Amino acid sequence: NAGVTQTPKFQVLKTGQSMTLQCAQDMNHNSMYWYRQDPGMGLRLIYYSASEGTTDKGEVPNGYNVSRLNKREFSLRLESAAPSQTSVYFCASSEVLASRAFFGQGTRLTVV
Amino acid sequence: GESVGLHLPTLSVQEGDNSIINCAYSNSASDYFIWYKQESGKGPQFIIDIRSNMDKRQGQRVTVLLNKTVKHLSLQIAATQPGDSAVYFCAPRGTGGQGAQKLVFGQGTRLTINP
Numbered sequence: 001n002a003g004v005t006q007t008p009k010f011q012v013l014k015t016g017q018s019m020t021l022q023c024a025q026d027m028n029h030n031s032m033y034w035y036r037q038d039p040g041m042g043l044r045l046i047y048y049s050a051s052e053g054t055t056d057k058g059e060v061p062n063g064y065n066v067s068r069l070n071k072r073e074f075s076l077r078l079e080s081a082a083p084s085q086t087s088v089y090f091c092a093s094s095e096v097l098a099s100r101a102f103f104g105q106g107t108r109l110t111v112v
Numbered sequence: 113g114e115s116v117g118l119h120l121p122t123l124s125v126q127e128g129d130n131s132i133i134n135c136a137y138s139n140s141a142s143d144y145f146i147w148y149k150q151e152s153g154k155g156p157q158f159i160i161d162i163r164s165n166m167d168k169r170q171g172q173r174v175t176v177l178l179n180k181t182v183k184h185l186s187l188q189i190a191a192t193q194p195g196d197s198a199v200y201f202c203a204p205r206g207t208g209g210q211g212a213q214k215l216v217f218g219q220g221t222r223l224t225i226n227p
Contacts, residue, residue: 004155035217042201042217043156058214090155098205098213100146103155 002026006091006104013081013111021076021107023091031097032074033058034066036087037106043090049074050097081111124224125192133187133221135202140183142204146215147176147187150199159187159200189223197225 007022025032030051035043035058045058049068063085065077074093078085088108092101125131137145143164148156162169162176162185169176175188185204189196199222203215 040219042219044217045214048214092155098144098215100158100161101215102158105155106153 004091004093004102004104006107008107010108015082015111017081018079021089023075023104024073025093027093027102029093029095031094033092033101034076035090035092037090038087083111086111122222124226127194127225127227128191131189131192131223133200133223135185135218137183137204139204139206142206144205145178145185146203148201148203150201156201192225194225197223
């Protein structure tokens with residue numbers, strides 16, 4: 001049982017480049033989330049998907065887009081990366097919205 | 113806006129001692145609270161949760177206390193071990209933008225266990 005799987009684990013981008021972070025869960029959870037974590041700070045919600053077919057903005061959505069591809073997969077896209085988006089990104093899932101969430105191992109993204 | 117704060121951002125304890133990590137929250141309507149542990153280079157892991165109709169819940173070596181009157185919760189870890197060294201987050205459930213419920217994460221407390 002893999003839980004929440006994120007790819008890639010590490011990525012370096014140049015300013016202006018685009019990329020998509022992938023996330024998949026095998027727990028049949030309805031809700032999925034993308035968070036970012038900056039040094040010494042807590043987790044800030046970027047986007048979430050309460051259920052398949054829906055997505056909503058979190059606290060810090062600017063510069064990001066998401067796609068809930070199916071119940072298992074929830075991707076995060078940076079269309080034009082900026083140095084301010086250097087961070088560790090975590091995907092999470094939960095059975096229903098705002099219940100106990102399970103987290104992936106994170107993607108460390110550096111934008112130069 | 114909603115906020116979650118911690119009284120002690122860093123805490124060092126001797127191996128074998130008990131530790132207490134505190135968390136203050138601002139939303140009196142929060143009905144559910146989770147504690148997460150995050151080890152270096154890993155994602156947060158669930159430790160224990162508590163609902164607002166309880167004031168205490170115990171797990172294996174951990175106890176969470178909830179005081180709704182003063183909007184405070186604490187995580188007690190008994191007989192600390194080196195593997196307990198991590199950052200601990202409390203996450204109350206509150207209402208975010210557009211009325212949707214969400215978990216609000218504080219900045220975390222770094223717990224260091226000294227041998």
